[in-house]
Amino acid sequence: xxxxxxxxxxxxxxxxxxxxxxxxxxxxxxxxxxxxxxxxxxxxxxxxxxxxxxxxxxxxxxxxxxxxxxxxxxxxxxxxxxxxxxxxxxxxxxxxxxxxxxxxxxxxxxxxxxxxxxxxxxxxxxxxxxxxxxxxxxxxxxxxxxxxxxxxxxxxxxxxxxxxxxxxxxxxxxxxxxxxxxxxxxxxxxxxxxxxxxxxxxxxxxxxxxxxxxxxxxxxxxxxxxxxxxxxxxxxxxxxxxxxxxxxxxxxxxxxxxxxxxxxxxxxxxxxxxxxxxxxxxxxxxxxxxxxx
Amino acid sequence: xxxxxxxxxxxxxxxxxxxxxxxxxxxxxxxxxxxxxxxxxxxxxx
Numbered sequence: 204x205x206x207x208x209x210x211x212x213x214x215x216x217x218x219x220x221x222x223x224x225x226x227x228x229x230x231x232x233x234x235x236x237x238x239x240x241x242x243x244x245x246x247x248x249x250x251x252x253x254x255x256x257x258x259x260x261x262x263x264x265x266x267x268x269x270x271x272x273x274x275x276x277x278x279x280x281x282x283x284x285x286x287x288x289x290x291x292x293x294x295x296x297x298x299x300x301x302x303x304x305x306x307x308x309x310x311x312x313x314x315x316x317x318x319x320x321x322x323x324x325x326x327x328x329x330x331x332x333x334x335x336x337x338x339x340x341x342x343x344x345x346x347x348x349x350x351x352x353x354x355x356x357x358x359x360x361x362x363x364x365x366x367x368x369x370x371x372x373x374x375x376x377x378x379x380x381x382x383x384x385x386x387x388x389x390x391x392x393x394x395x396x397x398x399x400x401x402x403x404x405x406x407x408x409x410x411x412x413x414x415x416x417x418x419x420x421x422x423x424x425x426x427x428x429x430x431x432x433x434x435x436x437x438x439x440x441x442x443x444x445x446x447x448x449x450x451x452x453x454x455x456x457x458x459x460x461x462x463x464x465x466x467x468x469x470x471x472x473x474x475x476x477x478x479x480x481x482x483x484x485x486x487x488x489x490x491x492x493x494x495x496x
Numbered sequence: 497x498x499x500x501x502x503x504x505x506x507x508x509x510x511x512x513x514x515x516x517x518x519x520x521x522x523x524x525x526x527x528x529x530x531x532x533x534x535x536x537x538x539x540x541x542x
Contacts, residue, residue, distance in 0.1 A: 240532035245524045254531035255539050262531040266538055270530035271523050282518020282527070289511030292504045357538040368539035379534075382541040390540035425503040 211470035215301060219310070222302040225260065226250065227367075232257035236375025247283060249290045250303025251415050253357075256367035257375075265338060265361070265415055269354035272342045279343070287418050295426030296419040299409055300463035305363045309408055312401035313448065320403050321450050322410050327461060333360065334414035356414060358386070362394040405448040410461065420460030427481050430457045430464060436476035443468035443477060453477060 226248045229239040238257055247264040254262040264283050271280035290298060299306050313319075337356040345352035357364050369387060373379055400407030409416045423429075432454050444452035446468060449461040453468045469477040518524070536542030 238532060238534060242528075244531040245528045247527075253539065255535050259531075262527055266535070267527040267531070269538075270535075271518075271526050274526055277521065277523060277526060280518060280523055281514040281521060282523040285511045285514025285516075285518055287511070288507050289515065292507035292511060354535070354538050357535075358540060361538075364539045368534075369541055372534060372539065372541075376534075379541060382536060387540045422504075422507065425500045425507065427501065427504045427508075429500075 208467075208470040211466050215465060216310075218301045219307040222250065223304045223307050226252045226304050227256065227258035228260045230258045233371050234375075236372055247286050248302075248304075249294070249298040251305045251361075251363050251413060252303075253361070253364040253368040255364065255369075255372065257371055259367070263357075263363075266354060266357050266364075268338065269342055269352075269357060273346055273352045273354060275346055275350040278346050287415075288422070291419045291422030292426060294419075294428045295423040295464065296416060296460070296462060297426075297428050297464035298419050299406075299413075299416050300465040303409075303415075304367075305413075306406070306409060306463070308366075309401045309406050310448075312398060313405040315402055317402055319405055322404050322407070324450075327410050329411050330413055330417040330420075333412055334417040338414045359390070360393060360412065362390070362397040362408065365390045365394045406463070409463065410449065423460050423462060424458050428464060428479070429481075430462060430468070430477065430479045431483070432457050433476045433478070436474045438474050438476075440473065442471045442473065446471045 232239060236257055238255065239260055241260075243260050244254065244262055246261050247267050248261040249264070251265065252259055252261070252263050254266050264287060268280050268283040268287075271277045271283065294302075333356065337360060342352040342355055365387075369383075369390065373383060397408050397412070400411070404410065430453055434454070437454055439454070443454060447453065447462075448465060448467060449459075449463055451459045451462050453459075453462065456462075464479055466479055469479055530538075
């Protein structure tokens, strides 16, 4: 029988690769540098994936949110906020663990065998400041005051946009290279810092900077897809907390805003005390036991 | 039904209503227009 930790890793990786492939199914456009311009671009992907990426088939929710907020006739995006609330209420940060293309890239960087550091908990609140300032407050104030606003998070911070959008487009469009000024180099610096961060801190960008993770993290408190710990089975071995890529102790905080529902803790638990799913944990555990018997 | 589950279903319902409102307001068109061109400021080039 296969090792449950290995099985869990393979299953999650296959889902991540499928989500990455679906979100970026126009990979041939990397050669021509053209963007896909079909109807699927009307829809958002749940994860972070730049819509100016030549391979992108769907739109980034943060980019879309800021595109609508920046228009004086709209100012706030009901469509994207509704999408984020609906997805978050069902899946919470399982989106980060399974569906986000930038999450997969971070996992790949994190898999490089170097020593890993824990980020101080206080720094995990930075992403809420970024969500509040760069995605909600400043763009809204600017559009009310001046009639327009730039997509601030995308413009000044987003490393996914630099990696997936700016770099391939600069490589394929000679005429764009004159536009690569101080702002581009600032963003390239952020991208390099994020890549270095991901080598030494697992899911560095998710923990520290991602505004999408901040939204889904808040919804983790109520999301239908959730983690349950049966404390009557728990033997307090600490393996779950030790293997968590997000530095969560699932026994103490099963609804943590940081938990990406990756299932590493469930696979590592020798007592079968942890379940993840949509229903009641006890009922699921009973079903699994019956299926095994 | 516990409170968390009820809250999640209520948020899901609000989300679906907001999506419908957004479609009615024409937001999809705004997103589409932005997403099919190279958005220079979105990628730090403008």
